[in-house]
Amino acid sequence: MKLSFTAADEQFREEVADWLNDNLQGEFAKVRYRGGPGDEHHFVDERKAWERKLAEGRWTCIGWPEEWGGRAASIEQQVIFHEEYARAGGPGRMGHIGDTLTGPTLLAFGSEAQKAKYLPPIRNGEAFWSQGYSEPGAGSDLAAIRTRAVFDEATGQWQITGQKVWTSLAHESDYVFVLARIDRESKRHHGLGFFLVALDQPGVTIRPITQLTGTAEFNEVYFDDAVCSADDIVGAPGDGWKVAMGLLGFERGVSTLGQQMLFQTELDEIVRIAKGNGASRDPDIRQRIAEAHIGLRTMRYNSMRMLSGGEDGSLSREAMIYKLYWSSWHRNLGKLAMDVLGPEAELVEEGPYELNKLQSLFLFTRADTIYGGTNQIQRNLIAERALGMPKEPRGSAK
Amino acid sequence: MKFAFTDEQRMLRDTSQAFLAAESSSAAVRTASTSEQTYDPELWQKICEDMYWQGILVPESCDGLGLGWVELAIVLEAAGERLLTAPLFAVAQSTVALKLCPQTDIRDALLSAIVGGDVISLAMSDQRSGWSSCGVTANDRSNTTLLSGTARFVPFGAAASKFLVVAADASGSQSVWVIDAAQEGVVTEHTPTMDQTRAMATVSLENVAVSVDQLLADDAASLVDKTLALSRILVVADQVGVAQASLDISVDYTKERSQFDRTIASFQAIKHKAADMMLKAESARSLLYYAACIADAWFAGEADDAALEEAACMASACASEAAFFNAGSGIQMHGGVGITEEYDIQLYFKRARATESFLGRPAEMREALACQLLDGGAS
The missing domain is CATH 1.10.540 (Butyryl-Coa Dehydrogenase, subunit A; domain 1)
Known part of the structure; x- marks a missing residue:
């Protein structure tokens, strides 16, 4: 070691x-x-x-x-x-979606023409991408996708109709990759396609979603006969699920230690405030600051184990717990920040609703345990994949 | 950067697990832990002769294996997993204390004796006011020193042939002595405990005369602190094993138990509990092997005291809670049979409880860290 x-x-x-x-x-x-x-x-x-x-x-x-x-x-x-x-x-x-998601996907599954067209602008910081997976009816149950893609023989283009949601920074991006259903009769992860779609076109409408912080970084994206060319489907029609899931295999956790560096900055700020306002003498706060410190260090060594793991890229046990661990830790940190500040935490100093960093941290970390797979979904994955426990039976309990 | 076992370490883990699966079965643990000796001397002899675990940390110059903390942690983790009822922790702790004493012939002879299979236990604390509270006094009488007082929670004390005794003189200065268990004035009493797999004893000394030949270290306050920190890492290894085994046997049980025409392992209420247990076990394991690496670095002069203290406190707080959470949740996952004597989960629950408070509770560990983080220094 x-x-x-x-x-x-x-x-x-x-x-x-x-x-x-x-x-x-x-x-x-x-x-x-x-x-x-x-x-x-x-x-x-x-x-x-x-x-x-x-x-x-x-x-x-x-x-x-x-x-x-x-x-x-x-x-x-x-x-x-x-x-x-x-x-x-x-x-x-x-550029992180282009760098870490679009790029590796095209490198693994894309045609030479797709690589030549899309990779250089990502590499050169000239094209920005967003991710079109979730839909109003397809959140945790991603395979319930209903957005449709139909090939129009007359124009030689794919026509896409439907709605995506929680699309980060769509309004600031040039492209979105879209998982859409090609075969109307298909179910679940069958009959899907993975499309590369320009956002600046008449068939695309982007509406920001205002969050509890008063700000908006997520969007709803509506496709109303939006088009992309016949060459803009990655992999074969029907292989969309395979391509989309391939993305997960590229995630080796290389950004985790950097993420933790940002968490450390936040924790340092909370410690600084606690020392300044006397909260550092409160026995409960002392315990929780120590616990936060332990948690962050735990994440570091969990990550280092994950990064040292099998060369085959398979998801190790350490990798499976990572999302559940950091999201829960970060959410607790947001609450700790509020408790260290006490009543002062409530004060909004810049109007009308310009929150400071710790207030945003507190409110926005409630999203951490939801996006990218809720904590409940993460626990299902851990139980099923790492511990070999049976899947929940599908179907109706209405 | 390769925070993973080497091939040799993986092999050590596999052979340790296989050996204990055969030798430290549920039945063997139950027999040994309720026997008069509180352990199985034959198994201990096998460990000493075939596995050599008692010699892992002992330098080769003293007949040991001269291996490091990662290797020791691997073996102690396997021991926790199988509830090993043998004085392995006791001699590992004494080895740590001896390694911190100045090098002398007496010290080296004691390390060699441990490799030979002697059980030597550390009599360090009376636990009146924490684990660094010393209950034995050393009175100087012309040419001899007399030791009097009590040490409690001495691991496998009733099985020990010798004790390393920490004593304080009138000025509070601490020293470390070796005494024979049979020496005049020494009374060792096995103290029955809820957890029967880790025997404890009370060692009472009344005017035990010791000579300079028996003195291992003077001005030992720092030595005691370091012994405590390093001993905590040994306990953590055991707790990681307990946390892992509690998860494994509970998940296995839920896969077999059927209710409402399904195995109960298919219910999310059970799966989510199991997922939380795995998260805790893996996290404790990460901090264990981090602390083991720091312990090696500290002995090599590459990590400072604060880093060692921090690593031990973090790992101890995390692993204590992981072991207790997993064993407690394990009982719940077992349902009614979880509270019966017949099933093993209750044995893990008791071992988790015992180790949680041994050498410091999680809240004490966190307070020590808070002192580092908030008060700009050690507690």
Whole structure:
């Protein structure tokens, strides 16, 4: 067992840190620590410009093969990049869906023409992507998708009709990948297609969803005979589920240590406040701050086990508990922040409803245990896949 | 960065688990833990002669294996999983204390004796005001020193041939001595406990005369602190095993038990409980092996005292709660049979309870961490 990185990896770390230090300056100084969950709506244009800056330095898509402009970075190097990016206060990545979802999907399942058309703009920080999976009737039960795609022989285009929801940053994106039903008679994960759809077209309407924070980073996206070309379906018609689920296999947890760096920043802020306002003498607060510290460190070593796991990319036990662990921890941290602040926590200092960071943290972390698979779904997955317990029988209990 | 077992470590885990599956069965544990000796000397002999677990941390110069904390944690985790009823923890703890004493011939002879199978237990605390509370006094009388007082919760004390005794003089300065269990003035009493798999004893000393030959360390306050922190990591390994086994046997039971024409393992109320148990067991395991790596680094001079203290406190708080939560939830998943003597889950529940308060409760561990985080120093 070895907790430290190799000398070569540490040299890579220095290179990343130096570049970020040199470039998160001037016009980009104001985007430091901005964006990310709960703050996605801020400095969008500046953060897009930052993506182009990253691209100049070859710091977008570092896990991609060199042939497509990546660095073919190892797992360790990707971890280090994310850590240093978070440490430097790099803003929430506008390009992260393209970098970590669209790109790997096309590299695995896409045609050469699709790669040539879509990969370079992602790599160069010029095209931004969003994800069209969830629907009003297909949340936890994703396979219940009803959005339809019909091939129009006359125009040679796919026509897409339906509604997607919880689409992060759709209003700031250029494309969305859409999981849609090709065969009207098909059920569940059969008969689906995976489509690459431009958002700027008459058939697409985007409506922001105002959240409990008063801000909006999620959207409803309506497709009303929206079109994409015959070449814009990834994989064979009917293989959409396979392509969509393939995405999950690409997630090796390389961003987890970087995510934890941001959590550490939040916890440090809470500790600073507790020391300042005397909450640090409250026995209950002391216990909870210690517990938060233990939880964050636990996440780190859970991640390091996950990252050191099987080379085959199979989801290990540590990987399966990760989402459940961090979302619960983060939600508790939001409440801890409020309890450390006491009655002051209520005060909204900038009108009409401009919440401060900890207030946003408290409110938005209620979403953490829901999006990306609710805690209940996560527990089902753990029980079924890791512990071999039987699936819940399907069907009606109405 | 490779936070995973090496091939050798994986092999050690597999052979340890296989050995204990055969030798520390439910029936064997029940027989050993209720026997007069409180353990099975034959099994202990087998462990010492065939497995050599008592020698893992002992340097090769003292006939040991000279291995590290990860290896020891692997074996102790397997021991917890099978409720091993043998003085393995006791000698591991004494080995830790001896390794912290200055190197002398006497010390090295004691380490060799442990490798030879001698049971040596640490008599450290009277538990009047916490685990660092020393109940034995050392009075200087011209050429000899007299030890008097009591040490409680001495692991497998009734089986020990020698004790390492922590004593305090009139000024409060602590020292460590080795005494023979048969020495005049020493009375060892097995103290029956709820958890019968980890025997405890009270060792009473009345004017036990000790010579300088028996002195292992002076000014031992720091040594005692470090022994406590490192001992907690040993307990954590046991607790991770208990947490894992509680999960495994409970899930197995729910897969067999049928109600409403379904196995109860198919109910979400059961599945979600099991998922939480796995999360706790895996998290405790991550902190255990982190703490084991830190312990190795600390002995190598590559980690400081604060890092060791932090690692031990975090792992202890996490693993204590994981073991208790999993064993308690395990009883609930078993339903009515969970509270019967016949099923093993109650044995894990008792071991989890006993280890949770042994060497410090989770709340004490968190308070120690809070001192580091909020008060800018140790407690």
